[in-house]
Amino acid sequence: MRRMILAGIFLLSMIPLSGEEIIIEEEVKTDLKLEKAEAELEYMNEKVDFYKRVVRSVQREEEELKALKRARVRK
DSSP states (O other), X not given: OHHHHHHHHHHHHHHHHXXXXXXXXXXXXXXXXXXXXXXXXXXXXXXXXXXXXXXXHHHHHHHHHHHHHHHHHHO
16 A cells, blocks of 8 residues: 555656656747747748849849830930
């Protein structure tokens, strides 16, 4: 009987530790997900910046072509 009581106390003392471990594991998973999301956001922002530069470059080239066409028509 004494062994059963001691085993029960031991098992009850383990429950909070298991709960804390679960919380810590969830926090680690959440942190990893957050870091991954932040890295993906940074990568996407870099892509957006790149495409914005491409669009501005194309717009400049179109303006230059229009100016050349106007100069050509005037001659």
